[in-house]
Amino acid sequence: MVHSDDLINNKDIFDSLRQQPKLACPTIILFVLCIGFILGSTWAALNGHISYLTACFITGTTGYFLFSPMHDAIHSSVGQSKALNTSVGRISFFYYSTFVAFELMRFIHFRHHRNANGPGDEADHIIQSGPAWLRPIKWAFLDYIYGWKYLGYWKTRPKSEKQNIIIMLLLTIVMWTLLIINGYLIELLMLWIIPQRISFFLLSFVFVYLPHLPNEVSEQEDVYRSTSNRVGMEWLLSPLMGYQNYHLVHHLYPDVPFYRMVKIWNSRLDEHLSHDPAIVSTLGLYPQPAKKERNSNTREQSSKIGDTN
Template sequence: MTINALARFTVPLEKRAALEKLCRVPGASPMVLGLLVASTGGVIVADILAVLGYFNLGWTCLLNTFLMYWQFTVAHDSIHRSAAKNQKLNDLFGHIGMATFAPQISLGIFRWAHIQHHRFTNGPKDPDNWMHGPWWSLPARWSLLEIGYLLFIMKNRDPIAMRHLRGTLLNAAITLAIAAALTYLGYGMHVLLLWFIPSRLVFILVGCVFFWLPHVKDDVESEQDLTLATSMRLGHEWLLTPLCQYHNYHLIHHLFPTMPAYQHVKAWQLLEPELRQRNLQIQHGFAIQPVIHLST
């Protein structure tokens, strides 16, 4: 069997110790813990003040959208088991993060789908293919993330995914029941503006920033060329690194999925000379389309 060298990336021996240190999972990721407390606590306080009439519902809708957006790293690093060394604590962080903006989706189904994306990036078995399509369809695709995953699972009938799907259906039923009960009690507008609309707006932001932009050039599969299947975004790092939650270095994440997100910058600095010798797609600044850099 022929091994495709482009589908692999070998870290030089002299840099492996430094890389291993960057990949080390802490007792509790300070980034995850900070975002979890700030985002979850912020949403709870904002909701209480809005229900009591101290906050305008429209402005709180926007505030909750902003606060919920930061739960992506909480859920995502938990999926990759890099939120905490203890796996029960790691998953607890993930469950809380998911419950804040997407209680209808189980952590298990999100983990399964995302790991499939890493295994089959840009290929026919990548569930994130749902995130790509005609430009006019993109906001709807991003806002209906769970529908895309559901269709993918029902089409492929993966036994592990089907098992996790049962948990998601239970979550969805409980979420729907709570929303219906609150609406019956006269809080329907609160459900709409404090959770449903912010949740969908966050899905659009997450779909765009983390699922679509790093793979806007999706015609190269990772099995064909690992470093050309995912982009790097270089420039304006002072702004884009926090806004993208370190996923402007998305190629680093695909090379080392269990690395805590806040270590991506150091990993790029460590391995940039070697990566510059590979085929790369680089998005400069705020550009959408990447510039292709082919190794010579």
Template sequence: MSVDHLSDLSPESSRPARTSAENHRAALAIARRHMGHVAWPTVFVSLGSLAGLAVSSAAALTGLWPMWVAMFVNGYLLLMQFMAVHDGIHDGICGDDKRFKWLNDLLAWTGGILTLIPYRGYDVMHLAHHRYTNDFERDPDTWCSGRNPIFLVLRFFTQTPHYVYMMTRMGMWKDKTLRRPYLIAGAHHFTAWSLLAAGFVYGFGVEMAMLWIAPTFLNVALIGLIFNYLPHRPHLSQERYTDSGVFLLPRAIHRLVTVLDMYQTYHLIHHLFPRIPFHRIGLAFHEMRPILEAEGAAIHDWTHA
């Protein structure tokens, strides 16, 4: 596999839409109303989850609640941290206001360090996923696919090391532009595992494993499920309007699930217009739904179930 196809990726990378030009212009007009502004809710989610991680970990270390409870709580809070990485790659936090580009990158770097999904390095993989969605040769997220439930769950938990494998397989280290993010990603993982080893040597390895390392695996498994598997299943279409799906659940649970899964029930909208902040993709969907239906988008509507 060559690195050449990674050379022209950008924060707006998506494949060209093979669709009605009129429909796409109409969808783009709607999308523009939801992007370009500073995404303060994303900032609050990032800072709030950072505070939550501190409180949860302190509660475990002081015996206020069991270590295993903190492990699961931290795993979910890391999903919230991941949103800064995910949206930050597309400048979705600062929007068009470059005065806040520093904030966009700071939150994305922080989230990347905590989740062990490095902002620089993962950005190349994520943009490749957008450009080559469901292409089993070039989309690294197709790792989270398959029919065997046991192997599928194992793949959810190992998506991050698979990214490192894909970076190496694609030869990022050979390319002058991509070598730096490749080395950053490698250093990131080496440092984390070195810290864990040091923790065991100096007597705090269990705490580090339970409060940080294990939660990163829980987080990446959640990402594998709600970002990489469910929205793209069965991983067949490579067309822009049909390579991902939207899930409208029964009204009694839809709003709750949508908030808990960081709005990935509307994942298709992120693929169509990746600069829309995650908390606005639901609003954008409901405005452009007639256009999406005209284009044959996969809208799984169980509203009345």
């Protein structure tokens, strides 16, 4: 265990944290626990041990925490094995949205990293903008927004990727149809579809909406102001928010496992702070005002620190 004082501005620790783990054990443990809770609550409800409403709440909130392993799988941060990352991603996303395949989610998410807060090419910008009353509805249907956005790239995407998406879509139609005609509509709604929407609502609010407020600076303008770190009470907010309270770190170093983000920020603290990053107070909504004007060098400077995908 590294003492917190030893962690601050420690290049050796920074370099070690930048190395891809052979196997990200905390990620795997969280993945297994989440899948176990989802399957367990479903089994308990189907066998009358808990109500469908209780199972719906358990599965929906567990699915929110499952996002961290799935998100790390998108960035190949679960381990050095491509097959492992793909498996974790596909299994996780099968819960989230069978209509929208993992490969589709990965492609659109990478577009987000290239142009965060930028309108037009940015799918996440859709759920961050528009009438305030409509945004929560968008949060709950993030996967459908991603799917709609993907259609604009359909002709240019690899054949194998499109085949996987079509297979998952057809599988979903067949599976849901069989469940409905055999009298399992309520089970389908309460144990899968509604929990999906709960999970997407929570993760969209915490991982997409909050970190990018006020949506005024794009990634291309200044990566350090396009998203933020929520500083304070890390002992509570980091586990509750899947470490996305330090979302800026993720945009600087997308391939770093989620559980390393606070440490990697502190291990190069002075360098990070020199770029006037967007910092939000513990319970605040908006970051502190910029201390300096943005310029054409900010993107180049930040790219030297971390990957931007």
